[in-house]
Amino acid sequence: MKLFTDHSFHIGEQHLRQGKPCQDYALSGSLGRETAYAIVSDGCSSGGMTDIGSRLMTLATLRALHEQIPSNDFATRDSDIARDTYLESSRLNLRLETKDLLATCLWAVVHKNEVVINVTGDGVVALEFEAGMIIKTFSWQKNMPYYPAYRIGGMDEPFTENHSDNLAPLTIIESVIVTPGGDVQLTNNVVTKGVSVREGMRGIVYTESIINTALGNLRTVALFSDGIEQIDQIETVSAVKALLSFKSVSGQFAVRRMNRFLQDVKKQGRGPIDDIAYAVIHSENKETDHVNNQTTEKSNT
Amino acid sequence: MNDTMNDFSFGSGFQFSGATIDNLEASEYTLVTIALDESGSISGFESQIEDMLKAAVGACFSSPYSNNLLIRVIRFGSQYKHQNGNGVDEIHGFKPLSEIDVNAYPNLRGGGATPLNDGVYSSVGAMNQYAESLVDLDFAVNGITFVISDGGENASVATAKMVKDELKKSVTGEVMESHLSILIGINIVTDDMRKRNPTYAKQIEAKVEQDLENFQRDAGMSQFIWAGEATKSKLAKLAEFVSQSISSTSQALGTGGPSQNISATI
Numbered sequence: 001m002k003l004f005t006d007h008s009f010h011i012g013e014q015h016l017r018q019g020k021p022c023q024d025y026a027l028s029g030s031l032g033r034e035t036a037y038a039i040v041s042d043g044c045s046s047g048g049m050t051d052i053g054s055r056l057m058t059l060a061t062l063r064a065l066h067e068q069i070p071s072n073d074f075a076t077r078d079s080d081i082a083r084d085t086y087l088e089s090s091r092l093n094l095r096l097e098t099k100d101l102l103a104t105c106l107w108a109v110v111h112k113n114e115v116v117i118n119v120t121g122d123g124v125v126a127l128e129f130e131a132g133m134i135i136k137t138f139s140w141q142k143n144m145p146y147y148p149a150y151r152i153g154g155m156d157e158p159f160t161e162n163h164s165d166n167l168a169p170l171t172i173i174e175s176v177i178v179t180p181g182g183d184v185q186l187t188n189n190v191v192t193k194g195v196s197v198r199e200g201m202r203g204i205v206y207t208e209s210i211i212n213t214a215l216g217n218l219r220t221v222a223l224f225s226d227g228i229e230q231i232d233q234i235e236t237v238s239a240v241k242a243l244l245s246f247k248s249v250s251g252q253f254a255v256r257r258m259n260r261f262l263q264d265v266k267k268q269g270r271g272p273i274d275d276i277a278y279a280v281i282h283s284e285n286k287e288t289d290h291v292n293n294q295t296t297e298k299s300n301t
Numbered sequence: 302m303n304d305t306m307n308d309f310s311f312g313s314g315f316q317f318s319g320a321t322i323d324n325l326e327a328s329e330y331t332l333v334t335i336a337l338d339e340s341g342s343i344s345g346f347e348s349q350i351e352d353m354l355k356a357a358v359g360a361c362f363s364s365p366y367s368n369n370l371l372i373r374v375i376r377f378g379s380q381y382k383h384q385n386g387n388g389v390d391e392i393h394g395f396k397p398l399s400e401i402d403v404n405a406y407p408n409l410r411g412g413g414a415t416p417l418n419d420g421v422y423s424s425v426g427a428m429n430q431y432a433e434s435l436v437d438l439d440f441a442v443n444g445i446t447f448v449i450s451d452g453g454e455n456a457s458v459a460t461a462k463m464v465k466d467e468l469k470k471s472v473t474g475e476v477m478e479s480h481l482s483i484l485i486g487i488n489i490v491t492d493d494m495r496k497r498n499p500t501y502a503k504q505i506e507a508k509v510e511q512d513l514e515n516f517q518r519d520a521g522m523s524q525f526i527w528a529g530e531a532t533k534s535k536l537a538k539l540a541e542f543v544s545q546s547i548s549s550t551s552q553a554l555g556t557g558g559p560s561q562n563i564s565a566t567i
Contacts, residue, residue: 248438250323256439259328 001210002284003036003110005029006254009277010262012227013270014045021051023103024225024277027058028254031109035072037065038279039107040123042225044147045274047102052094053149054103060086061107074109074116075207080148088152098153105148105203106223110281113210115221120203121145124224126240127208130216132178135240137229138204141169146201160197168194172204177237178215210283220244220282227276232269239265249282306394309430312463314387315419317427318394320371322434325397329441330371331551332395332432332477333361334424335543337409338450339378339390342489344411346531350449350487353536353543355403360544362398366551371395373427374406377420379413379456387458388416389423395431417516418457418464421448425467425482432477444471444480445550447543448522451489451531453512461519468521481550482522485539486513487531 007026015022023043031037041057043050064082068074083105091101104121117125119138122145127134140146141163150159163169176189195204210218222244229236242261246253258278265271306318335357337350354374361370374392381390392406424446432442454461471480488506495502510527517525528539 246439248323251326252328253439255328256441259441260439 001034003030003034004249004253004282004284005036005038005280006249006252007038007040007277007279008252008255008258009225010258010272010275012230012272012274012276013232014273015275020045022275023051023054024227024275025051025054025058026223026277026279027062028279028281031065031069031111035069035109035111036281037062037107037109038221038223038281039105040223040225040277040279041106042104042121042123042227042275042277044102048097048100050100050103052096053101056087056090056101057083057103057105057148060084060090061105065107065109072111074111075205077202077205080118080120080203084148084152087148091152098149098155101149101152102147103149104145104225106225108221108223108279108281110210110218110221110283114207115210115218115281116205116207117221117223118203118205120148122226124226124228124236124240126220126222126224126244127218128220128222128244129212129218132176132215133241134212134215135175135177135237137173137175137236139171139173139226140200141166141171146170148203151201156201159201163197167196169197170195170200170204175237176215217285218283220280222278222280225275225277227272227274228278230274231265231272231276234265234268243278244280246282249284253282254278254280305400306396309427311426311430312422312459314458315389315423315426317373317391317423317431319373319431319434320394320396320400322438325440327369328439329554330369330435331366331547331554332428332442332444333370333372333547333550334428334444334446335372335374336420336424336446336448337374337376338415338417338420338452339376339380339409339411340413340415340452341378341411342415342451343409345491346487346489347409347411349531349533349536351406351409352533353540355406356537356540357543358398358401359403360540361547364544364548364551366548367398369551369554370398370547371431372398372401375420375423376409377416377423378411379416382416382456382458387423388419388456395427414456415450415452415454416457416459417448417450417452417454418459418461420450421482421484421520421522422457422459422464422467424448425464425471425480428480429467429471429476436476441478441555443478443550443554445547446480446482447485447546448483449485449487449539450513451487452509453516464520472523478554481524481546483524483526483546484513484517484522486510486525486527487536487539488529489531
């Protein structure tokens with residue numbers, strides 16, 4: 001199995017107009033042999049300097065994931081604890097406020113035969129298999145997602161209070177899209193699940209095999225900030241599909257795809273209203289699939 | 302040829318090489334072609350033209366967009382007719398600047414007639430084809446071509462129509478975001494000739510300038526610049542103009558705007 005990674009982020013129309021920085025950030029790369037990561041963070045618009053917050057969140061997560069390499073147990077919650085420790089330490093060193101760190105955290109690690117995904121906050125996760133795609137959308141009621149910095153800053157209680165009127169403020173919508181022409185038949189392809197505030201605050205962690213019995217081998221794991229759901233005139237699923245239609249996975253393949261996608265969508269409308277970020281791990285299983293000799297590390301330089 | 306470069310062919314018998322696309326690390330590139338006339342009339346000016354080429358390419362290293370340049374250098378003269386590529390010899394194909402050693406450029410040796418059509422056709426045709434391959438893979442691409450000549454067409458395989466069609470294709474925005482093609486005329490009338498027969502020398506100068514201007518207009522190249530005498534200082538200015546134009550073209554990448562003429566006083 002050969003893994004290729006890349007990531008891209010872009011300012012949305014609102015922040016551009018308001019003279020604010022892009023508050024989304026993404027990273028991807030290798031964690032060693034046949035292990036790759038993707039991380040996305042979306043800073044809260046009404047927070048403080050969350051452009052810095054989202055970057056620190058991403059970097060703290062990467063550091064925490066590195067610590068899991070010896071055990072190869074990425075599904076554990078240990079990395080969340082380590083991430084929060086690094087985040088708080090950065091906050092203190094830089095004399096930042098908790099509101100500067102208000103940012104979501106989505107990460108994925110492909111290791112051996114599985115992919116571990118961890119979502120704290122909102123955003124979209126896409127798993128593209130040979131014969132179809134699974135898209136999971138995570139959204140919080142009142143557009144008020146949970147940020148790990150709430151825990152660090154002792155703000156869990158007011159957050160819970162804000163969602164006290166709803167037993168399941170986090171909604172996960174799972175759509176399965178079968179590639180036309182595939183021989184897989186799925187009758188019920190959209191599942192909506194409500195998640196309690198406590199469960200959502202812990203972060204949703206799930207593990208998928210890289211071989212789906214119905215959809216075949218995993219090709220791509222992609223994490224998106226919720227900016228993917230706010231592109232003028234473009235449905236989320238169409239946007240996800242377009243951003244994953246790589247013609248090559250060499251070099252800055254996600255950057256190139258994002259740039260071309262933005263060019264195209266701006267012909268139809270205003271483009272992304274909110275900042276948008278995505279990080280991708282692409283897997284190639286067959287020798288014949290190889291378009292080049294690039295390794296994960298090389299593709300991300 | 303090595304595994305970092307790929308071979309391509311187009312038209313009837315024209316060839317070029319370009320960096321293996323899968324090895325390219327940036328997401329956008331400015332393609333640059335510098336085509337040098339190596340016909341007999343440049344005899345005596347070879348080393349100045351070589352210096353100009355080295356200075357022009359060398360100056361690109363200090364551009365903030367140096368990592369986004371892919372440069373091709375060719376020379377044209379009827380002495381290359383029996384080689385692949387018709388009247389054109391490729392010194393190197395589209396290469397990242399970091400892989401170019403200007404000190405390894407070969408010495409020029411003037412000889413033969415001027416296949417100007419071949420030079421321009423090879424420059425623009427190769428750029429169109431390579432750009433198309435890049436654009437297909439989501440790279441953002443624009444281009445700039447410099448053709449430096451001291452005389453009009455008299456020995457090509459490529460027809461004027463072929464040249465015109467390739468140039469037209471390059472500026473419609475279908476292939477590249479934008480493309481600027483600049484024909485630069487240099488005057489190779491020697492001081493000796495000027496002293497011996499000043500009237501004749503002037504007539505020659507005027508004819509070359511007029512021929513090249515007509516060629517630029519008829520072919521549909523973006524701009525014609527008469528650099529004047531091929532003196533050391535003029536060619537140094539020309540090198541500066543070439544590198545600055547490359548830099549401006551890189552800077553314009555992503556704006557989606559049409560090619561703009563670059564004003565020059567050489």
